[in-house]
Amino acid sequence: MRYCVQIAGVGGQGVLLASNVLGHAAMAAGHKLAMSEVHGMAQRGGSVLSTLRFGDEALSPLEATGQADILLGFEPVETYRMLNLANKDTHILMNLQPTVPVKVSMGAEEYPPINDIVSNIRSVTDRLITLNATELAIKAGKAVAANAALIGAVAGVEDFPLERNLLEETLLDMVPERFREINAKAFQLGYETVRSV
């Protein structure tokens, strides 16, 4: 068995924390795993990608194009940019909250309408689930818990090989004590959003 989660986002959004939570949960469940992360220059607000592969045969830190089981997108444009990491069976979870690049604010480039991104993705797959993780996090108590909502969303994916409770415990172990309650709530809201689709 091999299972792959690709996480796309913007440097500084918490992609590393999310991949770390999933990785630790996979280890706790007794899987072999291999991950790769982006550190260094791209962390200064650039596009970043984390890869998590687990299962009996996971050795390579990178996955081939099109072979993700889950594509978790922290940001609409970054999710869409990485679309060819997915195939028709890939569960695509996309946060609808945009992080607008500076060149767009400067008027030098355009950020496409989010509805267009959604419809473009839907035109090639019926496995897209969207959520506004920031709104869910605010509902849970604080915008910084958007991460937790997205991890909860992964836990809600059909046939995801790691237990929901294991993911939640791993996450709560890794966040500061005073944010645990908010993170638990955000996790649950993300989980429910995916389950209710």
Added chain:
Amino acid sequence: MERLLDDSGKLLVLGNEAIVRGCIEAGVAFASTYPGTPSSEIGNTLQKIGQKAGVYFEFSTNEKVALEAAAAAAAAGVRSFAFMKHVGVNVAADPIMTLAYSGVDGGMVILTADDPSCHSSQNEQDNRYYSTLSLLPMFEPATPAEAKEMLKEAFKVSEELGSPVFFRTTTRVNHARGVIENTKPEREPTKGKFVKDACRFVNIPAFARMNRLKLLERNEAALRISESSPYNTIEGDGQVGVITSGVSYTYAKEWMEDVSILKLGMSNPLPEELVAYFIRDKDLVVIVEELEPFLEDQVLRVARQNGISTPIFGKRTGHMPRAFEYSPDVISKVGVVPVREGKEPLQAPTMALPSRPPMLCAGCPHRGTFYALKKAVGKEGAIYSSDIGCYTLGIQPPFETADFLLCMGGSVGAAGGFSAVTDQKVVAIIGDSTFFHTGVPPLMNATFNGHKFVLVIVDNRTTAMTGHQPHPGTGRNHGGRDTPALAIEPLVKACGVEYVVTVDPLDVKSTQKAIKAALEHDGMSVIVSQGPCPLELKKRRVLKVSTYAVDQEKCVKCYHCVEALACTAFYRDGKDVKIDADLCIGCGVCADICPRGAMGVLE
């Protein structure tokens, strides 16, 4: 991170953390570095836990110093570890080439962290050639777990030979994450004692000639070790052979089908007999290695010497790419080897997407410096000679303050050359850590040779790009005491520059005025633009945040702020410019430059 100190247990760690655990288990007594991606987290981790494990660790001023200090430690009989990014080895190459002649008593490992695809680098040089150039053995781990174990083997081999050895990683090993199992250290760090032996350690020509012969003998001995190294192994029994090293092994192992793999963990000296045995009766052999045909050319040579005619595919035959890092996709396109098939990927985006290059952070003091610099230079323009650090991001619009870039410290030397042969205005930009690294000798050169340019030292009080390491200008807490912070201005003056002014880049107007005056000065001038990196302050929990907002009634929608500052905290809401309260830290530079005074602190 503290769990790296435990002598048992499984941990999910970054490759660089696995390497630190390897050091602890190998009983390393001395470690040194100058930070550089992808090796930086090794130093950050050692800085935090090294002392508890009995490892002396220093951030050296540059890689050459780090190497020399580690060489002396190993000459004094302790296990030493010098680590750096690939281009750092260029800086350290001078001592390495002669250290190879001297050899060492304690084990010494030199880690080179290569960066295929230039994720965070100015080139993708293949440092495996340093091992053949210096005749030093080399190890190449494929995964974080293997890196930890192999590092211990590297120290053993180093001691057996009395020679330093290279340990070559790549970004996908340093920044991969995997599970390691901690084991009890093989030995504790020891105290050194240097035993004088001028014939070995003082390579005057007469001794160097003798030591050159000894080096060749050690190289022969290393070859024998490589032939039976537990890290040079054959897996599988297919008629198609694959020879590989480093992370490429993981791609070949997982994607190539029905192949026999010769995995070379100790890749210099190449185990010639093992290679000849492996390739002799194969139908064909593919060499899977990133960057240069390092293994391939040697395999071709071994084949010729042994009269083996097995077809050998690789870069020389055009089957494998030479540029950029490998991946499962690269393996799938080789053609001559069956591969594991995957599902059809979804179509790549058809819509134009905005680019997202790395940018200066919100509140970065470099933004104020660059704005003031561009204003001061004016329409006439200047040659901007840049250097290695966050401020290289000034290449992006709207600043475009990077016209020439070579290497660490290169801005100052190059500015001298530009000023000698052109009538253009020349501005060199260098960071504080980079100035201490290799910026001082070229500044002396500038005064010595009468060059005329403006050197802007963007002093953000840290080594920011690599993750906020201390440097001589900050001092550090080392071995339980605080070392003094070296002031830049007196150092600049000691280099013979009389015109030096320190400014606060968050005070844009004064900075602009100071730079303008410096540009008009007839002679060398230095501006020290001093403002701490807010990310570093945030890490230390001493960042005072206030948030600015735009008064939409005062704002005349001229967009000067977004166009000239490009702060990541700005966003457009219809015609309005707004400030993201989560990103803004209140540097106030936008308020300084707004022609209508529309920005103010949010109450």
